Amino acid sequence: MAGTLFAVSDLHVAHPENRRIVEGIRPESDEDWLIVAGDVGEIFEDVEWALRQLRTRFRQVIWAPGNHELWTHPQDPVTLRGDLRYRALVQMCRDIGVLTPEDEYAQWDGFGGPVTVAPLFLLYDYTFRAPGTTTKEESLKKAYEAGVVCADEMLLHPDPYPDRESWCADRVAETERRLNAVDPAVPTVLVTHWPLDRRPTEPLWFPEFAQWCGTERTAGWHTRFRAAVAVYGHLHIPRMTTYEGVRFEEVSLGYPREWKRRTADPQPLRRVFAPGKTG
Numbered sequence: 001m002a003g004t005l006f007a008v009s010d011l012h013v014a015h016p017e018n019r020r021i022v023e024g025i026r027p028e029s030d031e032d033w034l035i036v037a038g039d040v041g042e043i044f045e046d047v048e049w050a051l052r053q054l055r056t057r058f059r060q061v062i063w064a065p066g067n068h069e070l071w072t073h074p075q076d077p078v079t080l081r082g083d084l085r086y087r088a089l090v091q092m093c094r095d096i097g098v099l100t101p102e103d104e105y106a107q108w109d110g111f112g113g114p115v116t117v118a119p120l121f122l123l124y125d126y127t128f129r130a131p132g133t134t135t136k137e138e139s140l141k142k143a144y145e146a147g148v149v150c151a152d153e154m155l156l157h158p159d160p161y162p163d164r165e166s167w168c169a170d171r172v173a174e175t176e177r178r179l180n181a182v183d184p185a186v187p188t189v190l191v192t193h194w195p196l197d198r199r200p201t202e203p204l205w206f207p208e209f210a211q212w213c214g215t216e217r218t219a220g221w222h223t224r225f226r227a228a229v230a231v232y233g234h235l236h237i238p239r240m241t242t243y244e245g246v247r248f249e250e251v252s253l254g255y256p257r258e259w260k261r262r263t264a265d266p267q268p269l270r271r272v273f274a275p276g277k278t279g
């Protein structure tokens with residue numbers, strides 16, 4: 001039972017201070033694995049830079065995309081959009097030996113194992129609607145009125161899908177098929193950028209932002225697919241909660257202005273399993 005399964009997300013390496021933190025990330029043993037739950041950065045080359053470094057240090061690195069990797073940023077020489085961009089990220093990961101949602105799920109046999117580690121790309125579909133609204137249109141309108149609009153609206157293109165919710169529906173269906181085929185005797189660690197359940201979004205300062213944070217379609221997946229732990233990021237609210245007995249770990253580093261409020265010296269890696277952590 002050697003080795004530790006670590007997790008982190010939202011490294012946002014465009015920020016030089018975060019880049020220095022990534023340069024300092026080290027495993028504790030040669031057996032350790034690292035989960036990276038999205039938002040490494042938005043420039044393709046930056047994402048590759050960070051994942052390549054981490055891959056040289058950890059026995060295994062497992063990545064799921066965040067919204068920032070999927071942006072087509074005006075300063076990025078890689079101009080791919082939507083699904084083509086995602087596929088190029090997957091290919092880049094394969095070239096450097098990083099596991100993606102398109103690869104066979106790996107089994108962790110170190111401390112806390114055996115578990116199937118499943119990185120998932122699911123996106124969101126505006127069903128975590130703003131309070132008092134019942135349609136996507138109403139929910140979006142409320143966000144625009146509140147001045148809380150995710151930059152995805154300008155930068156995360158759904159091509160070739162007509163919209164992000166259609167892409168999400170497709171991802172959910174395909175992922176459900178994959179998870180149904182996993183050995184039911186082994187618990188899972190479900191890794192997503194956007195939380196599988198709406199409840200983690202409750203502390204958001206602006207509830208209108210929740211519509212860019214997940215989909216009601218995955219409600220109950222943490223019990224249905226036997227999660228020992230559900231790892232996610234995106235909210236930049238690092239914490240641990242429990243729903244129906246399943247531990248949810250928000251593992252984000254976040255922007256320097258965010259982590260500086262908490263500490264001068266962030267320790268970004270979270271232990272997915274540690275003595276005393278149940279699940």
Ligand SMILES: [Fe+2]
Nearest residue numbers: 010039234236
């Ligand atoms: Fe983020």
Ligand SMILES: [Fe+2]
Nearest residue numbers: 039066067234
């Ligand atoms: Fe994000």
